[in-house]
Amino acid sequence: MFKKILIANRGEIALRVIRACREMGIKSVAVYSEADELSLHTKFADEAVCIGPASSTLSYLNTQAILTAAEVTNADAIHPGYGFLAENADFADMCKNHGIEFIGPDGAMINAMGDKASAKETMKAAGVPVIPGSQGILQSVDEAREMAAEMGYPVILKATAGGGGRGMRVVYRPEDISMLYEMAKSESGSAFGNDGLYLEKYIENPRHIEIQLLGDSFGNVYSLGERECSIQRRHQKLMEESPSIVVSQSLRKQMGEAAVAGAKRVKYVGAGTIEFLLDKHGNFYFMEMNTRIQVEHTVSEEVTGIDIVKQQIACHAGVELPKWMGKIRLRGHSIECRINAEDPGKNFQPSPFLIESLHFPGGKGIRVDSHIYGGYQIPTHYDSMLAKLIVHAQNREEAIDRMIGALKEFIIEGPKTTIPFHIQLLENSEIRRGKFDTHFLESFTYDPSRE
Ligand code: MV4
Numbered sequence: 001m002f003k004k005i006l007i008a009n010r011g012e013i014a015l016r017v018i019r020a021c022r023e024m025g026i027k028s029v030a031v032y033s034e035a036d037e038l039s040l041h042t043k044f045a046d047e048a049v050c051i052g053p054a055s056s057t058l059s060y061l062n063t064q065a066i067l068t069a070a071e072v073t074n075a076d077a078i079h080p081g082y083g084f085l086a087e088n089a090d091f092a093d094m095c096k097n098h099g100i101e102f103i104g105p106d107g108a109m110i111n112a113m114g115d116k117a118s119a120k121e122t123m124k125a126a127g128v129p130v131i132p133g134s135q136g137i138l139q140s141v142d143e144a145r146e147m148a149a150e151m152g153y154p155v156i157l158k159a160t161a162g163g164g165g166r167g168m169r170v171v172y173r174p175e176d177i178s179m180l181y182e183m184a185k186s187e188s189g190s191a192f193g194n195d196g197l198y199l200e201k202y203i204e205n206p207r208h209i210e211i212q213l214l215g216d217s218f219g220n221v222y223s224l225g226e227r228e229c230s231i232q233r234r235h236q237k238l239m240e241e242s243p244s245i246v247v248s249q250s251l252r253k254q255m256g257e258a259a260v261a262g263a264k265r266v267k268y269v270g271a272g273t274i275e276f277l278l279d280k281h282g283n284f285y286f287m288e289m290n291t292r293i294q295v296e297h298t299v300s301e302e303v304t305g306i307d308i309v310k311q312q313i314a315c316h317a318g319v320e321l322p323k324w325m326g327k328i329r330l331r332g333h334s335i336e337c338r339i340n341a342e343d344p345g346k347n348f349q350p351s352p353f354l355i356e357s358l359h360f361p362g363g364k365g366i367r368v369d370s371h372i373y374g375g376y377q378i379p380t381h382y383d384s385m386l387a388k389l390i391v392h393a394q395n396r397e398e399a400i401d402r403m404i405g406a407l408k409e410f411i412i413e414g415p416k417t418t419i420p421f422h423i424q425l426l427e428n429s430e431i432r433r434g435k436f437d438t439h440f441l442e443s444f445t446y447d448p449s450r451e
Pocket of ligand 1 (some may be wrong): 131156164165166199202203204207208230235277288438439
């Protein structure tokens with residue numbers, strides 16, 4: 001097992017990894033920017049190293065400074081968390097070249113899944129259902145037009161280097177395709193340095209359902225069930241749950257087996273997620289594979305009882321996953337709300353102020369993963385997530401009620417937060433009935449006067 005892990009991240013995920021290390025008897029090293037000197041990850045890790053100024057480019061993305069910190073502290077592995085360097089293929093390879101284990105896939109795997117058109121072809125070859133569309137990259141606008149005419153509108157153009165919703169264009173009419181093709185192409189060229197596009201049939205009003213996977217270096221891959229992630233705003237998830245209200249035991253088995261087949265095909269090791277679109281007929285299609293621990297891994301932990309971060313670390317240390325993971329059943333229902341320092345009454349504008357006073361909710365089935373404390377000044381340089389509030393209950397209705405109670409007990413004075421937004425969302429009858437898709441938040445109206 002590793003003796004010492006450097007955590008190349010900040011905030012709640014840095015604390016999450018420190019806690020996993022502590023339970024595994026592994027020493028932890030925090031790295032921090034000048035803006036994070038008073039952040040809890042620097043206090044709770046066994047050691048802490050300053051890696052540069054507040055700006056992420058000069059600190060949490062500074063690969064040289066991070067590798068130097070790992071070398072001077074004698075860390076034998078680096079955990080990248082999510083965001084920052086988590087899916088940076090060059091950094092993964094640099095770690096390896098320095099004799100440090102990167103707790104994530106190697107650079108080749110990150111690139112293979114980061115190129116969305118090639119990832120799709122790989123999954124298709126493994127028997128995973130994919131959305132009908134172009135085979136690989138489009139060669140010309142004429143190819144796109146002919147394909148769209150053949151399969152019928154609407155279609156969607158996607159940047160192969162995009163992902164997470166960046167560089168996409170939905171095309172409803174043949175007269176729009178050439179302009180939207182050119183726009184998507186130039187936009188992805190300047191944003192990603194890669195202007196490759198592919199085309200798919202556009203699935204209207206799908207759900208976003210993803211499967212959590214763990215793979216070991218002995219070729220075993222297990223599904224930890226699904227997460228319902230359809231409640232998103234501008235491709236940012238706000239609330240996630242497990243299980244999904246629309247996934248039956250038989251669909252769970254099918255989606256789990258497809259995801260496992262895809263991950264086995266690429267000999268996947270560690271924690272990973274396969275994202276699917278689920279259409280209204282119950283057909284599911286591969287969308288993307290994420291090669292990192294995700295924010296919402298917690299809801300899968302609650303319903304499986306598995307510590308996914310500890311298992312992820314063990315997988316990269318060469319430990320074999322236990323065979324019982326092949327017959328996991330989901331227990332009860334879990335929901336996560338992302339508590340962001342944003343004003344939901346003002347278009348989710350960031351609200352990075354001093355936390356003047358703070359009270360965390362508690363009680364049975366309530367978990368708060370957070371790095372904030374009373375007196376904490378939220379830095380302006382990083383993302384706005386302050387906390388993840390996670391509940392676990394016997395069933396979905398009880399989980400929703402438990403979440404509303406916990407949200408009402410959660411007191412954050414200083415910044416505006418998404419807490420009142422979540423309360424209104426969970427009081428919405430369509431949400432309570434499970435009748436929602438990825439477009440739900442486009443028409444949901446939050447009423448700030450009800451706070
Ligand atoms: C789609 C789609 C409909 N049809 N592909 C958005 C993020 C990126 N991972 C792919 N996305 C979509 N791809 C086809 N063929 C609809 C979306 C989509 C979406 C997907 C998941 C969650 C929220 C979404 C919001 C808008 C569009």
